[in-house]
Amino acid sequence: xxxxxxxxxxxxxxxxxxxxxxxxxxxxxxxxxxxxxxxxxxxxxxxxxxxxxxxxxxxxxxxxxxxxxxxxxxxxxxxxxxxxxxxxxxxxxxxxxxxxxxxxxxxxxxxxxxxxxxxxxxxxxxxxxxxxxxxxxxxxxxxxxxxxxxxxxxxxxxxxxxxxxxxxxxxxxxxxxxxxxxxxxxxxxxxxxxxxxxxxxxxxxxxxxxxxxxxxxxxx
Numbered sequence: 001x002x003x004x005x006x007x008x009x010x011x012x013x014x015x016x017x018x019x020x021x022x023x024x025x026x027x028x029x030x031x032x033x034x035x036x037x038x039x040x041x042x043x044x045x046x047x048x049x050x051x052x053x054x055x056x057x058x059x060x061x062x063x064x065x066x067x068x069x070x071x072x073x074x075x076x077x078x079x080x081x082x083x084x085x086x087x088x089x090x091x092x093x094x095x096x097x098x099x100x101x102x103x104x105x106x107x108x109x110x111x112x113x114x115x116x117x118x119x120x121x122x123x124x125x126x127x128x129x130x131x132x133x134x135x136x137x138x139x140x141x142x143x144x145x146x147x148x149x150x151x152x153x154x155x156x157x158x159x160x161x162x163x164x165x166x167x168x169x170x171x172x173x174x175x176x177x178x179x180x181x182x183x184x185x186x187x188x189x190x191x192x193x194x195x196x197x198x199x200x201x202x203x204x205x206x207x208x209x210x211x212x213x214x215x216x217x218x219x220x
Contacts, residue, residue, distance in 0.1 A: 003034040006213045014207070018200055021065050023192070023210030025050065029057055031214050036062065044086075044208050048074040055081050067151075067208055069123050072096040080104045086151045086189055086208075089113040089123045091133055094145060101144035108144065111151040111189055114173055116166040118155040127173060134180050149187030149205075150174040154195055163195050167202035174203075 007022065014020060023044040024032045032043060036059060045051035046068025055064055055078075063083035070087050078085075079100035088094050088110045101108040115124030125133075133139075139147055150173055154166035167190055174188045189206040191199025196207040 003031050003214060004038040006215075007035050007038050007040060010209055010212050013197060015200060018204065019187075019206040021067070021189075021206060021208045022213050023067065023208050024054070024214065025068070025210070027210075027214045029054065032058060035213065042083075044210070048077040051082070052077050065208075075100045076103075079106065079108065082108065084109045084111065084148065086111040087113045087123070089115075089125055091138065094139070094142070098142040098145045106144065107146050109146050109148045111149050111187060112147060112177070114150055114152045114170060116152050116154065116169045118157070118162070122153055124152060127169075130173075131176075134177060139181070146184055147181050149185055149189065150177065151187075151189040153192070154190065154199075160198065163198060164202060167191075167195075167199050167204070171203040 011020060019042060021042045021044045022035050022040050025046045041061065042063045042065060044065040044067040051064060051066060066078055066082050066085045067087060070085060070093060072093055075096050085097060085108060097108055097110060112130060113124040115122055115126060150170055152170040154163045157163065170190050171188060178185045187206055188204055190204045191207040193209050193212045196209055199207060
């Protein structure tokens with residue numbers, strides 16, 4: 001399979017203004033390099049150690065997205081360079097990112113991960129919990145964290161109505177929270193290889209696509 005051909009095929013399905021994040025987790029440097037040569041610059045990883053290793057080995061103009069669950073004790077590994085942490089799922093993690101970003105002299109962009117799926121195993125804020133934290137003004141006191149929007153993962157099911165319901169819940173949360181953050185709050189990250197087309201129809205501005213570009217995960 002040609003990564004370049006698969007990447008172009010996905011790009012052709014996306015409307016203007018929708019960002020493609022190529023999910024490169026578990027895939028080798030050579031595959032990422034091929035996508036880079038084809039013009040791709042946004043890549044998503046879920047393991048901090050793997051992300052750090054790839055950052056050190058690949059061109060520095062790549063914009064790395066942390067898309068997996070992030071433990072607070074791993075934030076320091078990626079704080080100096082990560083472009084966007086999409087998986088901020090708790091107050092404790094947000095506050096840790098604030099401390100580590102300040103230590104690095106950076107402002108780190110983040111997305112707030114909401115739990116909307118049927119599966120209890122998926123991470124993310126509950127809507128009422130997040131609303132209360134936003135109302136508390138805590139984010140307004142963070143000068144090294146910039147909240148750019150919302151991220152979420154739909155239920156793993158073939159029932160389109162369920163997936164659509166999850167995406168609509170994410171879009172509603174995005175619209176509800178936007179006034180608290182202003183113009184910088186511009187990203188709704190939802191949709192993966194199996195459901196990104198539906199996500200786009202529901203308002204996604206950023207999709208995370210891996211297997212359609214790189215093939216199935218290369219487990220190590």
